[in-house]
Amino acid sequence: MTQRxxxxxxxxxxxxxxxxxxxxRSGGGRRAMSPIGxxxxxxxxxxxxxxxxxxRQRAIAQEQAGWWSTVANLTFVFDDAPNAEIRISFDPDxxxxxxxGTDCRSIPANQPTMNLGFLDGGTAAHEFGHAIxxxxxxxxxxxxxxxxxxxVIRELSQSPNFWDEATARHNVLKKYEANQIKATKFDxxxxxLYFFPATWTKNGIATQANEVLSAMDKAFVAGAQMYPKNAGxxxxxxxxxxxxxxxxxxxIGKVGEEDLFVFTADRTGxxxxxxxxxxxxxxxxxxxxxxxxxxxxxxxxxxxxxxxIARSLLPGRYFVQIRHFNRKSGMGNYTVKVARKxx
Numbered sequence: 005m006t007q008r009x010x011x012x013x014x015x016x017x018x019x020x021x022x023x024x025x026x027x028x029r030s031g032g033g034r035r036a037m038s039p040i041g042x043x044x045x046x047x048x049x050x051x052x053x054x055x056x057x058x059x060r061q062r063a064i065a066q067e068q069a070g071w072w073s074t075v076a077n078l079t080f081v082f083d084d085a086p087n088a089e090i091r092i093s094f095d096p097d098x099x100x101x102x103x104x105g106t107d108c109r110s111i112p113a114n115q116p117t118m119n120l121g122f123l124d125g126g127t128a129a130h131e132f133g134h135a136i137x138x139x140x141x142x143x144x145x146x147x148x149x150x151x152x153x154x155x156v157i158r159e160l161s162q163s164p165n166f167w168d169e170a171t172a173r174h175n176v177l178k179k180y181e182a183n184q185i186k187a188t189k190f191d192x193x194x195x196x197l198y199f200f201p202a203t204w205t206k207n208g209i210a211t212q213a214n215e216v217l218s219a220m221d222k223a224f225v226a227g228a229q230m231y232p233k234n235a236g237x238x239x240x241x242x243x244x245x246x247x248x249x250x251x252x253x254x255x256i257g258k259v260g261e262e263d264l265f266v267f268t269a270d271r272t273g274x275x276x277x278x279x280x281x282x283x284x285x286x287x288x289x290x291x292x293x294x295x296x297x298x299x300x301x302x303x304x305x306x307x308x309x310x311x312x313i314a315r316s317l318l319p320g321r322y323f324v325q326i327r328h329f330n331r332k333s334g335m336g337n338y339t340v341k342v343a344r345k346x347x
Contacts, residue, residue, distance in 0.1 A: 042104045042105030042106055042107060042137040043106070043136070043137040043230055043231070044078065044089075044105060044106060044136065044137065044231075045237070045238060045262075045264065045290065045295050045296070045323065045325055046077050046231050046232065046235055046236065046262065046264070047077050047231075047236075047237025047238060047295075048079070048238075048295050048296050049079045049080075049081055049295075049296070050080050050081070050088075050089045050090055050136075050296060051080075051081050051083055051085040051087070051088040051090070052066075052069070052080055052081065052082045052083070052084075052088055052089075052090045052091075052092065053083075053084045053085055053086070053088035053090070053091045053092070054082075054084060054091075054092050054094075055091055055092060055093040055094075056093060056094050057092070057093075057094040057120070058094075061094050061120065061123060062082075064128055065120060065123075065128045065132075066080075066082050067128075068126060068128035068129035068132060069128065069129070071129050071132075071216070072129070072132055072133065072136055072217070072225060075217075075222040075225060075226045076136065076225040076226055076230065076231035076233075077226075077231040077232060077233040077235070077237065078136060078231050080132075086113065087113055089108050089109060089117075090108055090117055090118060090132075090135050091108075091111075091113075091115070091116045091117050091118070092116060092117075092118045092119070092120060093116035093118070093119045093120075094119070094120050094121065095119055095121050097121065098119045099121045099122070100119060100120055100121055100122055100127050100131055101118065101131070102118040102119075102131040102132075102134035102135050103117045103118070103134070103135070104134050104135075104137060104138075104139065105134075105136060105137030106137070106296075106298050108135060109296065109297060109298045117135065118131050118132075118134075125213060125215035126195050126214065126215040126216055126217075129195050129216075129217065130195050130196060130198075133195060133196050133221075134196075136225065136230075136231070137230070138196050138225070139196070140196055140197070140198070149200075149205055149207075149209050150205055150206040150207045150209070151176070151177055151204065151205060152203070152204055152205055152206050153177060155204055156172060156176055156177065157169050157173075159204065160172040160176065192211065192212065193214055193218035193219075193220070194214060194220060194221050195214050195215070195216060195217050195218065195221055196221070197211055197212075198211065199211055199212060199213035227260075228258065228259070228261065229260040229331065236263075237264065238264055238266060238295045238323050240264075241265055242254070242263070242264070242265045242266070243265075243266055243267070244265050244266065244267040244277075244324070244340065245267070245342075246267055246268070246269070246275070246342050246343070246344050247342075247343055248341060248342075251280065251339035251340065251341045252265075252339060252340050252341065253337070253339050254326070254337070254338055254339065254340055255283075255335075255336065255338065256283060256285075256326075256327065256328045256334060256335050256336055256338075257335060258335065259328075259331070259332065259333055259334065259335060261327070261328075261335075262325055262327045263325070263326045263327070264324070264325055264326075265323070265324040265325075265326070265340060266321060266322065266323050266324070267321075267324070267342045268320070268321055268322075269292070269317045269318070269319050269321075269322060269344070270319060271319055271344075272316070272317070272318055272319060273316070273317065273345055274314060274315070274316050274317075274344070274345040275314070275315060275316075275317045275322075275342060275344050275345075276312065276313070276342070276344075276345070277289060277312070277313050277314075277324055277341070277342050278306045278307075278310060278311065278312040278313075278340070278341060279306060279310045279312075279326060279339065279340050280306070280310055280339050280340075280341075281310065281336070281337055281338035281339055282336055282337065282338075283309075283310075283328060283334075283335075283336030283337060283338040284304075284309035284310075284329040284330065284334065284336075285306075285309070285310055285311045285326050285327070285328065285329065285338055286301070286302070286303050286311055286326070286327050286328070286329050287301065287302050287311035287312075287313055287324060287325065288300070288324070288325040288326075289301075289313050289315065289322060289323070289324055290323040290324075290325070291317070291320055291321060291323055292317065292318055292319070292320025292321060292322060293320045299313075299315060299317075299322075300313045300315055301313075303329065309329070310338070311326070324340070324342075326338075326340065
């Protein structure tokens with residue numbers, strides 16, 4: 005009997021499921037893809053909770069997660085915390101899948117964010133790649149793969165995947181718009197690239213089963229666009245004083261740079277964080293007292309192309325992440341301020 009490919013799902017939130025795919029991109033095919041806005045804060049500690057699983061299954065998951073944390077500025081703590089960012093089930097009837105990066109925080113705490121229904125080769129490392137914000141290698145329209153859609157849909161409808169047509173299209177044939185990803189050049193050895201037989205394509209391109217992190221995988225997650233160990237973290241974030249008389253000056257001085265700020269809310273109230281200036285900024289707010297608890301994200305709610313978030317906050321420490329909208333070439337100056345509404 006012919007052995008069919010086991011293919012993982014990188015699950016995305018329902019509101020993002022039906023985004024159209026754009027095929028326009030300059031500079032040719034690119035890989036080691038990460039959807040923009042899904043990465044955790046650099047230097048984050050991610051707690052992991054197992055939902056079932058044998059001692060051997062858990063050990064494999066923990067070992068392969070360590071492949072990423074060895075090179076990336078991230079720490080995994082396997083403490084089964086009730087509010088863990090990553091929650092892993094081992095349902096053999098549900099395949100292998102994971103939500104991508106900070107999307108894990110939008111899933112109810114009693115539900116898994118990852119399933120390891122099989123643990124062939126580097127499957128756990130592949131899924132942890134999704135959990136830290138990486139997408140599938142094959143889902144760039146400029147990558148050279150010309151899918152034989154009829155074959156792909158037929159094969160994925162059978163064991164071991166049992167996908168309907170919509171799921172097959174979502175996870176193999178379509179996904180991100182070109183301007184929604186940051187990426188490196190094509191990497192046929194990436195652990196984020198699954199095996200596909202040549203019969204699945206019209207131009208005879210097949211992929212190999214990669215079971216360890218490639219050199220490009222390691223370089224990408226350790227680079228400026230993901231989790232560099234020599235870059236700023238929340239421990240070195242710039243302190244913002246609430247209701248300061250003067251705005252704090254800052255700049256995106258390097259392409260892909262993310263500036264980190266922290267402020268203390270000393271009482272319950274409505275807090276507004278905004279940027280001003282000529283730079284097209286994107287802002288994320290995390291907390292209280294936890295750098296992975298995403299509260300809100302904004303692009304253009306401020307003046308012109310500036311970011312602005314206004315939220316009712318409890319007392320605690322809050323973290324602000326600011327980047328340029330254009331991750332490929334954007335740089336520029338801006339100012340930032342935190343204001344509390346007088347009750």
